[in-house]
Amino acid sequence: MSPGRIRAGLIASALTIVSSLLVAAPVAAAPDPVPRVVIVVGPAGAATDRYRAQARDAAAVARRYTADVTEIYSPNATWPAVRQALQGASVVIYMGHGNGWPSPYRDELYPPTQNGFGLNPSAGGNDFEHQYFGEAAVGSQVHLATDAVVLLHHLCYASGNSEPGVPEGSIDLARLRVDNFAAGFIRAGAAAVLADAYASPSAYLASILGGRRSIDSIWRRAADANGNAFAFDSQRSPGYVAQMDPEQPTSGFTRSIVMRAGLTPANVRAGAQGSGTVPVEPVGPTTPSLVASPVRFGQPDITARPAAGSIVRLGVPLKSKQGLPLLAGVQASVRWDVLDLLTPPAAPPAPGASQAPEGPVEGYPGELAPPPIAPLPPPEAVDLVVAERPGDIVAPRAVQVRAAGMALPLRAPKAAGTYRLTVTLHDADGVAYDAATQAMLPTLIVRVTGAIDGAILAAPAMTLTAGSAVALPIRVANLGTATWGTARVVDPTGGTTGRPATFATIVGWWLPSGDPLETTDLPPVIEPGATVDATVGIVVPRTPGVHTLVLDLVTPDGKSLMSAGIGPTLIRITVVAPR
Numbered sequence: 413m414s415p416g417r418i419r420a421g422l423i424a425s426a427l428t429i430v431s432s433l434l435v436a437a438p439v440a441a442a443p444d445p446v447p448r449v450v451i452v453v454g455p456a457g458a459a460t461d462r463y464r465a466q467a468r469d470a471a472a473v474a475r476r477y478t479a480d481v482t483e484i485y486s487p488n489a490t491w492p493a494v495r496q497a498l499q500g501a502s503v504v505i506y507m508g509h510g511n512g513w514p515s516p517y518r519d520e521l522y523p524p525t526q527n528g529f530g531l532n533p534s535a536g537g538n539d540f541e542h543q544y545f546g547e548a549a550v551g552s553q554v555h556l557a558t559d560a561v562v563l564l565h566h567l568c569y570a571s572g573n574s575e576p577g578v579p580e581g582s583i584d585l586a587r588l589r590v591d592n593f594a595a596g597f598i599r600a601g602a603a604a605v606l607a608d609a610y611a612s613p614s615a616y617l618a619s620i621l622g623g624r625r626s627i628d629s630i631w632r633r634a635a636d637a638n639g640n641a642f643a644f645d646s647q648r649s650p651g652y653v654a655q656m657d658p659e660q661p662t663s664g665f666t667r668s669i670v671m672r673a674g675l676t677p678a679n680v681r682a683g684a685q686g687s688g689t690v691p692v693e694p695v696g697p698t699t700p701s702l703v704a705s706p707v708r709f710g711q712p713d714i715t716a717r718p719a720a721g722s723i724v725r726l727g728v729p730l731k732s733k734q735g736l737p738l739l740a741g742v743q744a745s746v747r748w749d750v751l752d753l754l755t756p757p758a759a760p761p762a763p764g765a766s767q768a769p770e771g772p773v774e775g776y777p778g779e780l781a782p783p784p785i786a787p788l789p790p791p792e793a794v795d796l797v798v799a800e801r802p803g804d805i806v807a808p809r810a811v812q813v814r815a816a817g818m819a820l821p822l823r824a825p826k827a828a829g830t831y832r833l834t835v836t837l838h839d840a841d842g843v844a845y846d847a848a849t850q851a852m853l854p855t856l857i858v859r860v861t862g863a864i865d866g867a868i869l870a871a872p873a874m875t876l877t878a879g880s881a882v883a884l885p886i887r888v889a890n891l892g893t894a895t896w897g898t899a900r901v902v903d904p905t906g907g908t909t910g911r912p913a914t915f916a917t918i919v920g921w922w923l924p925s926g927d928p929l930e931t932t933d934l935p936p937v938i939e940p941g942a943t944v945d946a947t948v949g950i951v952v953p954r955t956p957g958v959h960t961l962v963l964d965l966v967t968p969d970g971k972s973l974m975s976a977g978i979g980p981t982l983i984r985i986t987v988v989a990p991r
Contacts, residue, residue, distance in 0.1 A: 447502035448686030454508025477621035480686030500685035512569025523548035547596025556601035558683030570607035572665030594670035604671035707735030741840030743808035828862030865892035914968035
C-alpha cells in the first residue's frame, strides 16, 4: 500500500473513531428551572430585627424546595439590589413599611411612591430611614416569573388596614387599598398578591413550594383565618378577583389576596425561571455616583428667611458647567434634624401632677409631641405592624437644574428652632447616589424662625469706666412673622378715634447684681425681616470687675424673645476704676 493510501486510511479511521465518540457520549442536559425565591426586609425601625428573624426562617423553609433563594435585608435593601434580584422570581416575600392609598397623606393615588416597597435609600445605612419605590417602578422595571406569587407581611395598607394610631376607615376604603396595593405587582407578572398583617410567611411558603391545594385554598385555610372571607372583582387588575378576611365582618382588615382564579402551586412551579444549582451571591448593580464626574457643588444656601412652616428655596451652586448634562433628571430629598427647638416654658404643674421632660420626639423634625402626664403602662403585645416616623421617610423630588446651579423648593419645619438640613441626591429613578457623592454636598445649620422671633446684636465684650453713663449701640432684627408695634393713628376730626403709637422695647439687667436697666423704646413699626439701629442708655456699675449685661426684647403685647425660647443677648463688660 502506498504511503498516500496509508495516510488516507489513518485519517478515515480517526474520523470514524471521533464520529463514534461523538455519537456515544451523552450530552448533559441543562437542569430544569426551579422556583426563584426572593425575600426582602426593608427598614422598619424597631421591628426590623423581628422581620429579619422571620425572613431567615422563611429562607430555611424555601431551601428545602429550591436552591435559588436570595435574601436582601436592611440596611442593604436598596432598590437597585431588589430590582435585580426580583427578575424571574416565582415567590417574593416582602416585610417592611407599606405606603398605600387611600391614606391621610394624599388626596389621590401617587404611583411613584405608593403600593410598592419601602427600602434603604442607600446601602449600609440604618433600619429607620426608608424610601418608597411604588407601583410605577415595580410595574415597569420588574418582570416576575409566570404565575408568580407575592407575599406581603406586616405592611400598613396592603391588607386593607391603615396604620397604628390612624383610624382604619370603612370597608369600602379597605377594598380600595387591597386592590391598589396589588396592582403594581400584578403588572410585573404576579398571578397572586397575598397580604397578611400578622402571620409569618413560612407556612404560606411551604404550601406554595411543596403543596397541592390551590392558592385560594391555601389562603382560606391559613392558621390565622378569621372565617369572614368575601370576594369582589378587582378594578385595577381586570380578570383578577380580590378577597378579604377581616377579623370582624366589617373591621380588622388583616388578611387579603388578589389573584387569578384557578392558580395552583403546580402553576407556580411550572413557571419557574430559577437555577437548579446554588446561586452565587448576585453582584448588585453599582450605586450611582458623581464622584468621578466633573460635577462639583458650591455651598448650599436658602434664599429666603426660613420662617416656621413657610416655603423656602434651597439653592446649590454648580462650580463647573461641564457636569450639567449629568444632572438631567436629578432628584433630591431633604431631612430636617432637630438641634434645638424654641418652645415656651411650660406652666407650673398642678400639685400632685407628674413632671415629664419636654423636648422633641426623635424622628419627628419640626413637630412636638405632648408629654405624657402619667407613667405609661407596658404594651400588651409585640407590634408587628409599625407606624412610620415622618422624619425617617426619604421623599425625593425633582430639582431645577440650571447652569448656575440646582434649586429645590422645600417647606420649613412647623416648629421654630435650630435644625441640621441634609440634602440627599437621587438619580432620575429615585435611587440615592453613593455616600461619596452625598459628601460633596455640605449640610446646613438653619435657624427656623417663629411668629415672635428676633435678634439683638451688640459687641460681645467691652471695657467701660465704673459709674459712667454710656449710649450702647445695638442692632435689632425682626426675624419672625409678626410686626412689632403700631403706628400712631390721628383722628382728623379731633375726636377719640385716634390712638398713640406702640413700641417694642429693650429691657435688661446686670449680673450678678440683678439691677435692671431703664427700658428703651424702639421705632413704632418694625416689619418682619426689618432691621433697625438703636442705642440703649446704661449706667455702668460702680464696682470694678467683670459684669454681664443681659438684653431682651418685649413686644407691645407683652411677648418677649426669651419667653419664645430665644436666648438673651449677653455682653461681657469689664468695669475699671476711673483714672
